[in-house]
Amino acid sequence: MALDRWIALCLLGLCILYGYTAWFTMDASLAPFMRRNPIWPSTFPKVLSVLGISASFIILIGLEKGEEKIGEIDHRRLGDYFLGQALVLLGLMVVYALCLRPLGFLFSTSAFLIVGSFILGERKLHVMIPVAFIATGAVWYLVQEVLGIFLRPLPIFVGV
Incomplete structure (x- = not known):
């Protein structure tokens, strides 16, 4: 099989x-x-x-x-199926989950999207960074303001 x-x-x-x-x-x-x-x-x-x-x-x-x-x-x-990229992305997901609370949703999600797209082969920073920030901001706004679910937007040391 x-x-x-x-x-x-x-x-x-x-x-x-x-x-x-x-x-x-x-x-x-x-x-x-x-x-x-x-x-x-x-x-x-x-x-x-x-x-x-x-x-x-x-x-x-x-x-x-x-x-x-x-x-x-x-x-x-x-080894011919880009196994390295898949394992690095899985590791990045674990790091994202661990950093979500202490670093805040906005920074953690933006960094995850930027680094993840870089791992997958995107090299246009002038496209990658604004898309990550806009997508992160839109998701945070929908979850926080529309659904009313609290997501810590900023790191813990900022105090929000």
């Missing part, structure tokens, strides 16, 4: 476990007044589990490949 199908099989197991948790264990602990609501806290996890199970089945059956032959992933030649 190809590597993509093995990954789909693992994801299918995770989605089934996630779905079981969302459908059966999360709803049991709801307060009585919340049981009359049309949307419960478990609604989004239920939708995610159904979508994940569907996508995993599509990959397992092979429907996503269609008529044209897409090259299989050769696990013996993983």
Whole structure:
């Protein structure tokens, strides 16, 4: 079996476990007044589990490949697939998560977008920096002001 199908099989197991948790264990602990609501806290996890199970089945059956032959992933030649970039990006995600609270959302997210796009090969700083700042500012404004969820915009030592 190809590597993509093995990954789909693992994801299918995770989605089934996630779905079981969302459908059966999360709803049991709801307060009585919340049981009359049309949307419960478990609604989004239920939708995610159904979508994940569907996508995993599509990959397992092979429907996503269609008529044209897409090259299989050769696990013996993983070095040819930019594995270094992927691992550096995963490390950058971990650093981003660790820096989010002490350095603030605006600085951490902008730095993550700039360094991440540099790792992926973008070299036009005059495009990369404004796009990162605009995207970060827009997301912060939507989450903070529109949704009303507090995101620490500046580092802790600034005192906001």
